Amino acid sequence: MTKLLANLGHQVTSRLWRLGFASRFFLAIFLYSGTSFRRLQLTLREVFFSGVMSLIIIMVSGLFVGMVLGLQGYDTLQRYGSAEALGILVALSLVRELGPVVAALLFASRAGSAITAEIGLMKATEQLSAMEMMAVNPIARVVAPRFWGGVISMPLLAALFSAMGIFGGYLVGVVLIGVDEGSFWSQMQATVDFREDIVNGIIKSFVFGVIVSWVAVFEGYDAEPTAEGVSGATTRTVVTSSLAILAADFVLTALMFRGV
Amino acid sequence: MNRTALDLWVGFFVAIGLAAVLFLALKVGNLSAASSGETYALQAKFDNIGGLKIRSAIKSSGVVVGRVTNIEYDPANYVAVVSMQMDARYKFPRDTFATINTSGLLGDQFIGFEVGGDSEMLKAGELIKKTQSAVVLEKLISQFMFNQASESKDKK
Amino acid sequence: MNQEPLVQIRDLNFSYDSRKILSGINLTIPRGKVVAIMGSSGCGKTTLLRLIGGQLKPSSGEVKVNGQVVHELSPEALYAMRRRTGMLFQFGALFTDMSVFDNVAFQMREHTDLPEELIHDLVMMKLHAVGLRGAHNLMPSELSGGMARRVALARSISLDPMLMMYDEPFAGLDPISLSIVGVLIRKLNDALGASSVVVTHDVQESLKIVDYIYFVSAGKIVAEGTADEIRQSKTPYVHQFVWGEADGPVPFHYPSVPYGDELMQAVN
Known part of the structure; x- marks a missing residue:
């Protein structure tokens, strides 16, 4: 019994320790971000690796999610004789929820895990140590550009996901099933509000970008410098950031769309 | 990958990302209709x-x-x-x-x-x-x- | 030239949590000399290097580099000191996402405003010194172990350091690469007017190139001397180490209960 309690206590303290370290690390990233913007080339390179390399998966997934929404939404709406509202359904679900959330989940598994693995391997092969010994701060030179690359890419990817999704919904609803094109777009435009829906969606994806990038660089930096350590850290990145995205989504949704 | 090709790709990415935001704002949302003007x-x-x-x-x-x-x-x-x-x-x-x-x-x-x-x-x-x-x-x-x-x- | 030794270590103690790694180390690295620190694996040699480089803080005692106590330096001063030191890591630690050229140019680009043409000439000079000018376009994954070690060497001397640190420079190399690296360590030290500290357990190769040797065992310095003194040494540990005997003061068996007792236990 005492052993169990001691074990539990140890678990809790080690979690808290990690959380504290992660927060301190978060501040350090901001403190040493000067280099990322003074030498924009470093950050652009990371935008390429996280953003451009995720383009295909984000766009294809967005298209399919939108097409499924079109099919399912039509099936449900036409029972109530309001198939014209399909545009509203597809656009609102994508812009408010699915766009930011699904794009962030995909981003975590595509780019987040890659960032963790890369930083973890650099640590395991003493590249970070070597950098430190060359009087170059690895947080400024390696971590911060990757963090900002992710933060910049995420909102753009989420917007692309939503746009592709709406196009997918249009393809299925209007082109395939034959919902009236005019009412599809006009009802959508009459209901979707720029500030209320689109800006809030972009804010969400920005927050998710910060979460995924933070978790990814931290797990990489904190990884045990061994092969198992790095693979464990990569898994943890995907799991932790996915859970954090969904939890943060709930909080943000409650704050943004409460009672409006 | 050399620098110019990388810049080109990043530029392309940012451009279509912003285009998507614009599409959402104008075609999907109602920014063009209301809330502008006096x-x-x-x-x-x-x-x-x-x-x-x-x-x-x-x-x-x-x-x-x-x-x-x-x-x-x-x-x-x-x-x-x-x-x-x-x-x-x-x-x-x-x-x-x-x-x-x-x-x-x-x-x-x-x-x-x-x-x-x-x-x-x-x-x-x-x-x-x-x-x-x-x-x-x-x-x-x-x-x-x-x-x-x-x-x-x-x-x- | 300043006659004070470049590196002075006084009564250095270091422990991880409660585990003691180093105790009571006294060691000097005179200017212009190549000093080896030898000992079996896991005896704290690499820790010693990290203490000199300021990556770890001593539990007590001090490390002085060029007259400055390392663990009392501000971060800026520590970084300034590190610009004047070079370190070769065990497996090179080349940046895998950069070409050989960019690896060697890394510090020049980070710390200086030299024009790109000048950097090009300097990098070629460094690569020429290690005999790999022709490999400047390759990626680290395309290099053999020995070549990677030489590129890393070129990278660590890119800013003409006053102190070179080598962490197991001979580990995992074939005999030819091994003697190339050995010769390079000696030649570069003399050409740069630097001082070098080599952490290694490769006795025969290092005895050929170094001026002075410290033997570390279980966190303490157990013997020291010039190469000849070490070869002649009658200290049982040094003798076992130099001649590579399987049994001696360092026992073959991991501490355990007597074998007979264990067998009897199994019977009972």
Whole structure:
């Protein structure tokens, strides 16, 4: 019994320790971000690796999610004789929820895990140590550009996901099933509000970008410098950031769309 | 990968990302229609606003001419006070009749303006005198059932 | 030239949590010399290097580099000191996402405003010194172990350091690469007018090139001397180490209960 309690206590303290370290690390990233913007080339390179390399998966997934929404939404709406509202359904679900959330989940598994693995391997092969010994701060030179690359890419990817999704919904609803094109777009435009829906969606994806990038660089930096350590850290990145995205989504949704 | 090719790809990525945001703003959202340009405020009192919400539309002849900005309860007169933001391009006569309508049977509620014949126009911040409350569906149904019941009683 | 030794270590103690790694180390690295620190694996040699480089803080005692106490330096001063030191890591630690050229140019680009043409000439000079000018376009994954070590060497001397640190420079190399690296360590030290400290357990190769040797065992310095003194040494540990005997003061068996007792236990 005492052993169990001691074990539990140890678990809790080690979690808290990690959380504290992660927060301190978060501040350090901001403190040493000067280099990322003074030498924009470093950050652009990371935008390429996280953003451009995720383009295909984000766009294809967005298209399919939108097409499924079109099919399912039509099936449900036409029972109530309001198939014209399909545009509203597809656009609102994508812009408010699915766009930011699904794009962030995909981003975590595509780019987040890659960032963790890369930083973890650099640590395991003493590249970070070597950098430190060359009087170059690895947080400024390696971590911060990757963090900002992710933060910049995420909102753009989420917007692309939503746009592709709406196009997918249009393809299925209007082109395939034959919902009236005019009412599809006009009802959508009459209901979707720029500030209320689109800006809030972009804010969400920005927050998710910060979460995924933070978790990814931290797990990489904190990884045990061994092969198992790095693979464990990569898994943890995907799991932790996915859970954090969904939890943060709930909080943000409650704050943004409460009672409006 | 050399530098220029990388820059090209990043530029391409940022461009289509921004294009997607623009698409959402203009084609999906209503940024192009409302909320741009100058506005003026109006107020109206209703006995019952039903399901009216902040940002509900104000329509005249079916065209959106403004939005609800605030809804308050007036404890002195026991009525709801609705503040509206109107597109500055459109002016309405002082005897305009504001009604709360429903789009379709169960759709969103909006304020409809039925234009009167007064030669003076409503000024910014003015209160609309003539209003009609929302039609509450439950009331309608119970009225209808009550009538049916009394009719069948009469037949006996 | 300043006659004070470049590196002075006084009464150095270091422990991880409660585990003692180093105790009572006294050691000097004179200017212009190549000093080896030898000992079996896991005896704290690499820790010693990290203490000199300021990546770890001593539990007590001090490390002085060029007259400055390392663990009392501000971060800026520590970084300034590190610009004047070079370190070769065990497996090179080349940046895998950069070409050989960019690896060697890394510090020049980070710390200086030299024009790109000048950097090009300097990098070629460094690569020429290690005999790999022709490999400047390759990626680290295309290099053999020995070549990677030489590129890393070129990278660590890119800013002409006053102190070179080598962490197991001979580990995992074939005999030819091994003697190339050995010769390079000596030649570069003399050419740069630097001082070098070599952490290694490769006795025969290092005895050929170094001026002075410290033997570390279980966190303490157990013997020291010039190459000849070490070869002649009668200290049992040094003798076992130099001649590579399987049993001696460092026992073949991990501490355990007597074998007979364990067998009897199994019977009972």
